[in-house]
Each structure stands twice: as structure tokens, then as C-alpha cells.
Amino acid sequence: QFKKSSIFMENLKRFVVMIAIPLIIINILAAVYYYRSVSLESSMASNQIFSSASSAIEKVYDETEEIYLSLMLEPGMNIFTSTDNYFALNEYEIKSINNIASAAQKYLAPSDTIHSVDVYSFSAKYVISSQAGGPVENHMNKSWYGKTSDDICYTVKNDSSITICYNIFSHKEKIGVMAFTILGSAIKDSAISNGQKHV
Numbered sequence: 001q002f003k004k005s006s007i008f009m010e011n012l013k014r015f016v017v018m019i020a021i022p023l024i025i026i027n028i029l030a031a032v033y034y035y036r037s038v039s040l041e042s043s044m045a046s047n048q049i050f051s052s053a054s055s056a057i058e059k060v061y062d063e064t065e066e067i068y069l070s071l072m073l074e075p076g077m078n079i080f081t082s083t084d085n086y087f088a089l090n091e092y093e094i095k096s097i098n099n100i101a102s103a104a105q106k107y108l109a110p111s112d113t114i115h116s117v118d119v120y121s122f123s124a125k126y127v128i129s130s131q132a133g134g135p136v137e138n139h140m141n142k143s144w145y146g147k148t149s150d151d152i153c154y155t156v157k158n159d160s161s162i163t164i165c166y167n168i169f170s171h172k173e174k175i176g177v178m179a180f181t182i183l184g185s186a187i188k189d190s191a192i193s194n195g196q197k198h199v
Contacts (some may be wrong), residue, residue, distance in 0.1 A: 051158065060113050064180040065153075067107045067117065068166045071178065074100045080119070081168055081176045086126040097128060102128040115161065115181045118142065119168075122176055144179035 044056060071077060076096030083089060089097070104117045109128050119128040127139045139145060143158040144165050156163040161181050168176035 007108070031037065050059045056113070060182055061153075062181075063111055063114060064166070065165045067104070067114075068178050070107060071100060071103060071119065072168070074103055077119075078102050078127065080124060080126075081121045081170065083121070083124050086124040087119075101128050101130060101133060104128070113182055115183050117181075119196075120144075120177050122174070142179070143181070144177065148174075172198070 007037065010123075024029070074096075076093070076099050078094050079089070080086075080097045080100065083093075086097075100119060104119075108114050108117060116129045117131075118139065120126075121128075127133050127136055129139075132138075136145075137144045138179070142163075142164045143156050143161065147154075147156045147165065149167070151167070152169070153166050154167060163182050164180045164182060166178045166180075167174050168178060
């Protein structure tokens with residue numbers, strides 16, 4: 001009883017009430033504030049990268065659509081998609097079709113994300129490519145081969161790439177497909193790079 005009512009105990013109680021408890025409360029508030037600040041910063045960085053990824057994907061779709069429309073206007077496209085036998089075409093027709101591949105390479109040159117474009121004619125059973133064209137049998141390992149959709153544009157996912165496909169129609173009938181191979185790593189790098197610029 002004497003110890004509890006001693007001056008030391010009285011001073012200790014005052015110290016705890018006036019200094020120790022407020023210090024503990026301040027430390028807790030500081031820790032909570034720090035955690036929230038770090039969490040908010042991390043969240044903002046993640047949101048920025050996510051937003052950049054969305055922008056990068058949207059940009060790729062815009063690029064592919066623009067190239068698709070440009071290639072469809074090439075004079076050789078109608079010849080290519082309507083022929084039944086690529087090897088029976090005359091020299092002028094072959095040259096017109098080869099111009100499609102040259103145009104595809106020109107359109108892809110400035111792009112950071114589009115790896116290649118393949119144009120497959122169902123009737124010709126032949127593929128024009130920005131890389132290496134040839135009979136469709138040589139392209140059966142491509143991610144787009146055998147994948148179909150009634151939509152004008154559809155996506156095929158592969159292990160390391162994404163393929164954006166555009167159906168080629170004639171009088172509402174599918175006569176071919178134009179497939180753009182997009183490297184997933186390129187979109188990721190572009191998104192992270194743009195995200196870091198804004199953080």
C-alpha cells in the first residue's frame with residue numbers, strides 16, 4: 001500500500017498518462033499514416049501501369065485496324081482473295097499480290113508491338129506474309145490457323161503472343177483472314193515504360 005501511494009509511483013502514473021500513452025498513440029498514428037501513404041503510392045503506380053497497358057492495347061487495335069483497311073485497298077487484294085489457284089496467275093497478277101507483302105512490311109516498320117501480318121485466302125489456299133508467305137500447309141503451326149469467328153475482328157491468345165484477326169468478307173461470305181501477331185512482351189514493356197514516365 002505504501003509503494004502504491006509513494007511519490008515515485010505517483011510520478012510514474014503521471015509520466016504514463018502524460019507522456020507514454022500519447023507517444024504510443026502518436027507512433028500508432030504515424031505507422032498507420034505511413035502504411036496508407038505507401039499503399040496509396042503503390043496503388044497509384046499500379047493504376048498508372050494498368051491504364052498504360054489499356055492504352056497500349058487500344059493503340060495496337062487502332063494500328064492493326066488502320067493497316068487492315070490500308071491493305072484491303074491494295075489492288076492485288078481482290079485478285080488474291082478471289083483466285084482458286086495462286087500458281088495459275090500471270091506475272092502482272094503475281095506482282096500485284098507481292099505488292100501486298102511489301103506494303104505490309106512498310107506499315108509494320110514503325111510499329112513497336114506488331115511482329116508480323118499474314119493474309120490467308122481461303123480459295124487460293126495461300127498465305128501472303130510480311131515474313132515468309134507460301135501455301136497454307138506451311139502456316140498450319142500459326143496460332144490463327146483453324147480459329148474462326150463470325151465477328152469481323154477476333155483475338156487468338158498464344159503462349160507468348162496475341163493474334164488479332166480480321167475476317168475478309170465478300171457479299172457477307174468469309175473469303176479470307178488477316179492475322180496480326182502481337183508480342184505480349186512488347187505490350188508489357190510499353191505499358192511499364194509509359195507507366196513509369198507518369199509516376
